Amino acid sequence: MLQIQQLTKRYGEKTAVDALTLTIRPGEIFGFIGPNGAGKTTTLKCCCGILQPDSGEVRVDGISVREDPLAAKRKLAYLPDNPDLYHYMTGIQYLDFIADIFGVSDAARAERVRGYGERFGLTGALAQPIGDYSHGMKQKLAIIAALLHAPKLILMDEPFVGLDPLAAHQLKQTMRAFCDTGGAIFFSTHVLEVAEKLCDQVAIIKNGKLIRAGSMAEVRGDASLETVFLELEGGADER
Template sequence: MLNIEHLTKTYGGKAAVQDLSLHIRPGEICAFIGHNGAGKTTTLKCCCGIQQFDSGRITVDGISVQDDPLECKRRLAYLPDNPDLYEYMTGIQYLNFIADIFAVGARERAERIRSYGDQFDLMQDLAQPISAYSHGMKQKLAIISALLHEPKLILMDEPFVGLDPLAAHQLKTLMRRFCDGGGAIFFSTHVLEVAEKLCDRVAIIRAGRLVRAGSMDEVRGDDSLEEVFLELEGTEAQA
């Protein structure tokens, strides 16, 4: 579903991502782990076509992000760490705007908005302007908008930040259901416990280089994901 081959991206001569290769298959949830500035956000932006890159190749469902970026974007959804929403719109206006962009029919969008709005307890707030939303409400709206066109791949940057426990639980349930239905998810997170319990695969990046990747069981071994991450970072866990 997502194939990254030898991705390299530099800023002002400094490599943010160096020769990164990773493959995520349909049905898989893959966590992307690394400290701040390790290259996670840059990689995700390259995958969805927002960020140009210096070398390498990225394909989504077999389609090149470089050669056919529009078709790739039809097949994926991207949720940034701090979604920039049109705050002058109401929630329902924004969701209809996104549905229009992806040509989602009136019946389908109404059903999906109702379903996801109920799951995230947001239906009663969709008539309100987004400017009146809390950070958590904006995050829920962004998640719903990402699901509206039923993408094949979802890319998410720290999706659990700002969500209350119930909303976080609903998101985890949706992520699993989405991938069980044949989709794929690649998301960055600092919440290692969530990644360990939810994900099929994990990729750990350090200073722009992929230092470990594989199934959760392969990477974790007999240790916890936190222990593996701290070992790779050269940091000893404090008692």
Template sequence: MLEIRHLTKQYGEKTAVDDLTLTIRPGEIFGFIGPNGAGKTTTLKCCCGILQPDRGEVRVNGCSMRDDPLAAKRQLAYLPDDPALYGYMTGIQYLDFIADVFGVREAARAERVRVYGERFALTEALGQPISSYSHGMKQKLAILAALLHAPKLILMDEPFVGLDPLASHQLKQTMRAFCDAGGAIFFSTHVLEVAEKLCDQVAILRQGRLVRAGSMAEVRGDASLESVFLELEGVQDGH
């Protein structure tokens, strides 16, 4: 579903992502973890076409992000860590705008807004201006917008930040159902307990380079994901 091949991105003299190769397959929730500044957000932005890599290639369901970006972008949704929404719009106006961009038919968009609006307890707020939303409400609206055109791949950057426990629970269930239906999710997180329980595959990035990747069982071994992460960072538990 998502193929990242030898992805390299530099900012001046700094190499943010260094020769990264990963494959995210249909049905997989793939966790992407690493310390601040490891290159996770840069990778996700290259995968969705916001940034152009200096070297390497990204393909979404067989479509090259470099050679046919529109075809690739039609099949994905991107949820940034701080969604930039139009505050002057109401929630439903924003969702209609996104649905129009992706050519979602009226019946399909109405049903998806109904289902996901109820699931994330946002239905009553959809008539209000986005400028009046809390951070958590904006995050939930961005999640609805990401699901609206039924993408095959969802890229998420720290999707649980700002969500209350109930919304976090609903998002986890939604992510699992989305992938069980044949979709794929590639998401970054600092919440290692969530990654450990939710992910099928995981990759750990450090200073732009991949240091470990595989199934959760392979990466974790007999330890916790937190212990593995701290060990790779050179930190001992309790110190």
């Protein structure tokens, strides 16, 4: 579903992502772990076409993000760590705006808004201006917006930040259900316990370089994910 091949992105003399290669398959929840500044957000932005890599290739369901960005973006959704929403709109106006962009039919959008709105407890607030929303409510609205056009791939940057325990539980269930029907999710997180319980595959990145990747069992071994992460963070870079 998502193929990242030798992805490299530089900011001046700093290499933020260094020849990263990963494959996220249909049905997988893939966790992307690393300290602040490791290159996680840059990778996600390159995957969805917000940033152009200096070299390498990203393909979404076989479509090159560089060569055909519009077709690739139709198949994905991107949830940033701090969603930039239009505060003058109401929640439902924003969702209708997103649905219009992706050509979602009236019937489909009504069904999805109703279902996801109830799931995340946001239905009663959709008539309110987004400017009145709490951070958690904005995060819920952005999650619903990401799901509206039924993408095949969802890219998420720290999706659990700002969510209360119930909303976090609902998001985890939604992510699992999405992948169980053939979708794929690639998300960054600092919450190692969430990654350990939720992810099918995981990759650890440090200073823009891939340190370790594989199934949760392969990466974790007999230790906890936290122990593995701390050992790798404190040790020398590996390939």
